[in-house]
Amino acid sequence: MPSPRPLASLSLDLDNKWSYMKTHGDAGWEQFPSYLDVVVPRVLDILKRHNLKITFFIVGQDAALEQNRSVLKSIAEESHEIGNHSFHHEPWLHLYSREKLEAELRGAEDAIEHATGARPVGFRGPGFSLSKDAVEVLIRRGYLYDASTFPTFLGPLARAYYFMKSRLDENQHQERKNLFGSFRDGLRPLQAYRWNSAGSGQLLEIPVTTMPIFRVPIHVSYLLYLATFAPKLALRYFRLAMNLCRATGVEPSLLLHPLDFLGCDDECQLSFFPAMNVVSRKKVEFVERVLEIYAAKFEVLPMHRYAKAVAHRTVAQFAPQALLTP
Numbered sequence: 001m002p003s004p005r006p007l008a009s010l011s012l013d014l015d016n017k018w019s020y021m022k023t024h025g026d027a028g029w030e031q032f033p034s035y036l037d038v039v040v041p042r043v044l045d046i047l048k049r050h051n052l053k054i055t056f057f058i059v060g061q062d063a064a065l066e067q068n069r070s071v072l073k074s075i076a077e078e079s080h081e082i083g084n085h086s087f088h089h090e091p092w093l094h095l096y097s098r099e100k101l102e103a104e105l106r107g108a109e110d111a112i113e114h115a116t117g118a119r120p121v122g123f124r125g126p127g128f129s130l131s132k133d134a135v136e137v138l139i140r141r142g143y144l145y146d147a148s149t150f151p152t153f154l155g156p157l158a159r160a161y162y163f164m165k166s167r168l169d170e171n172q173h174q175e176r177k178n179l180f181g182s183f184r185d186g187l188r189p190l191q192a193y194r195w196n197s198a199g200s201g202q203l204l205e206i207p208v209t210t211m212p213i214f215r216v217p218i219h220v221s222y223l224l225y226l227a228t229f230a231p232k233l234a235l236r237y238f239r240l241a242m243n244l245c246r247a248t249g250v251e252p253s254l255l256l257h258p259l260d261f262l263g264c265d266d267e268c269q270l271s272f273f274p275a276m277n278v279v280s281r282k283k284v285e286f287v288e289r290v291l292e293i294y295a296a297k298f299e300v301l302p303m304h305r306y307a308k309a310v311a312h313r314t315v316a317q318f319a320p321q322a323l324l325t326p
Contacts, residue, residue, distance in 0.1 A: 004299070005297065005298050005299045006245075006246065006249075006251055006297075006298055006299070007251045007298065007299050007301060007306060007309055008245075008251055008252045008253070008254065008294065008297075008298030008299065008300050008301070008306075009055070009206065009251075009252075009253045009254070009300070009301050009302065009303045009305075009306040010052065010054040010055070010253075010254050010256070010294070010300050010301075010302070010303075011054055011055040011056070011057060011083070011124070011147065011253065011254075011255055011256065011302075011303050012043065012054060012055070012056050012057070012255075012256040012257065012258070013057045013085055013124060013126075013255065013256070013257055013258075014036070014040075014056050014057060014058050014059065014062070014085065014258060015059065015085070015089065015126070015257060015258060016032070016033075016034050016035065016036060016059060016062050016089075016258070017033045017034055017035050017267070017269070017270065018030075018031070018032045018033050018034065018061075019059060019061075019089040019126070020259075020270055020273065021033070021269070021270075022089065022090075023089070023091055023126075023127070024272060026269075032061070032062075032065060033269075034062070034065075034067070034068060035258065035262060035266065035267060036062065036068055036071050036072070036258075037071050038262065038266060039258040039261055039262055040071045040072070040074065040075065041071070041074070042261050042262075042280075042284070043256075043258070043261055044074065044075065044078050044080075046261070046284065046287070046288060046291075047078075047080070048078070049288075050288070050291050050292070050295065052291065052295065052300055053079060053080055053081070053301070053302050054080055054081070054256075054300075054302050055080065055081040055082075055083050055122060055302045055303040055304065056075050056080055056081070056082060056083065057083040057084065057085035057122075057123075057124045057147075058072060058075075058082055058083065058084070058085055058108075058112050058115075058116070058120075059085045059086065059087070059088075059089045059108070059126075060084070060085075060086065060087030060088075060104075060107055060108030060109075060110075060111040060112060061087055061088060061089065061111075063108070063111040063112045063114065063115035063116070064087075064107075064111040064115075068115070069114075069115040072112075072115045072116050073115060073116050073117065075116065076116040076117055076118045080302065081118075081122070081302040081303060081304050081305075082112060082116050082118040082120055083120050083121075083122040083123065083124060083147075083303065084105065084108050084109060084112060084120035084122065084123045084124075085108070085123075085124055085125075085126060086104055086105075086108055086123075086125065086126050087104050087105075087107040087108040087111065088104065089126045090126060090129075091125075091126045091127025091128075091129045092127075092129060093125045093126065093127075093129035093130070093131065093134060094125075094129050094130060094131040094134070094324075096131070096133070096134070097133075098133045098136075098137060101131075101133055101134055101137045102137055102141075105123070105137060105138070105141055106141075108120075109141075120143075121142075121143055121144040121145070121304055122143065122144060122145045122146070122147060122303050122304055122307065123138055123143055123145075123146050123147070123148065124146070124147045124148050125146075125148040128148050128149065128150040128185075128208070129148065130146065130148040130149065130324060131324055132320040132321045132324050134148075135195045135197065135200075135203055135320040135324070136197050136199070136200045136320060138203055139195070139197055139200040139201045139202065139203045140200055140201075143203060144204065144304060144307050144308070145203065145204040145205070145206050145303065145304070145307040146195070146203055146204070146205050146206070147205070147206045147207070147208065147253065147303060148205075149185070149188050149205055149207045149208065149323070150185060150207065150208045150210070150217075151185055151186055151187070151188035151189065151190055151207050151208075151210050151215060152185060152186050152210045152215050152216060152217055153185075153186030153215050153216075154186075154215075154216060154217060186210075186215045188207060188323055189207065189316060190207060190209060190210065190212060190250050191207075191249075191250060191251070191315065191316070192204060192205065192206050192207070192251070192307075192310045192315055193205050193315050193316040193317065193318060194315055194316070194317045194318070195317075195318060195319070195320050196317040196318065196319060197319065197320055198319070202317070204307050204310060204311065204315075206253050206303060206306065206307065206310075207253065208253055208255045209245070209250065209252040209253045209254065211240070211241040211244060212241075212244040212245060212247075212248045212250050213244060213248075218237075218238060218241040218252075218254070219254065219255035219256075219257075220254065220255065220256050220257070220260045220287055220290055221255075221256075221257050221259065221260055221273075221274060221275070222274075223235075223237070223238055223286075223290060224260060224274065224275035224278070224283060224286060224287070225274035225275050227275070227278075227286050228274075228275050228277070228278060231286060234286075235286075235289060235290070235293070238290055238293060239293060242293060242294065242297045242298075245297075245298075246297060251298070251306075252294075252298065253303070253306075254294060256287075259273050259275075259276060260283060260287050261280065261283065261284055261287065262276075262280055262283070263276070263278050263279040263280030263281070263282070263283050264276055264277055264278065264279060265279045265280055266280050
């Protein structure tokens with residue numbers, strides 16, 4: 001009798017066109033241009049074909065706009081989990097006061113619930129932005145888990161690449177100076193752990209998984225970037241990461257983005273994002289192969305179900321300031 005597959009989780013940060021433009025410093029984002037009506041049905045169709053249920057982290061501003069509500073509601077109607085990805089999608093969330101964090105989370109929760117009928121129990125900060133205050137606000141607001149940590153040493157390199165491709169002034173650089181994290185983030189745990197706040201309680205943290213031992217990214221946007229040079233090698237890289245997860249007992253949390261499913265034939269304004277010179281058909285074929293490999297090696301769950309499975313376990317605990325100090 002074959003042994004059961006280890007658990008894993010799968011999520012998609014539903015960043016919209018305007019949110020990429022805003023972070024990049026591009027004019028026109030205030031008009032909230034969107035590709036949700038194209039990408040969401042495409043993603044839902046792929047997930048249905050592969051019999052996968054995942055977590056969609058939704059931005060509150062998108063949920064607040066009437067023109068997006070139908071397509072966002074379709075996600076919940078397909079029984080996928082709805083998570084909170086903040087209201088304004090600002091990767092400098094760590095600079096917010098506690099009062100502003102409360103308003104940011106509450107506004108996103110209300111808009112998301114109104115649009116989808118589901119109130120989020122999980123959170124991911126835009127650009128992996130997190131702070132001690134954010135953890136404590138999440139605990140106080142009754143969240144089941146956070147998923148904002150990204151344990152890699154390559155954050156500063158990713159930030160340098162992003163700045164090189166952007167048109168940001170000095171103030172915008174300062175706001176984004178912690179985008180994608182610091183070198184010390186590579187020292188964070190790969191496995192789920194708990195934030196333990198003496199004044200607030202506990203919160204499960206589910207890191208975005210990086211390759212065990214080497215701590216290099218394995219999220220799908222990074223794989224697609226590698227695939228622009230050598231598709232077969234990119235898949236071997238992913239298989240190596242999955243084998244290392246199995247060997248070291250890491251239950252991976254794999255991250256998707258909308259632009260993993262959109263190509264240069266769909267969107268020409270976001271060419272600064274890796275692999276946006278590839279047509280959508282080729283990207284989708286590659287992503288589907290990644291999902292096949294993932295589901296063959298692990299039992300893939302949406303993040304709230306994974307969090308509930310972990311809830312009864314004994315895992316490492318940290319005070320919020322222990323891993324969140326810049």
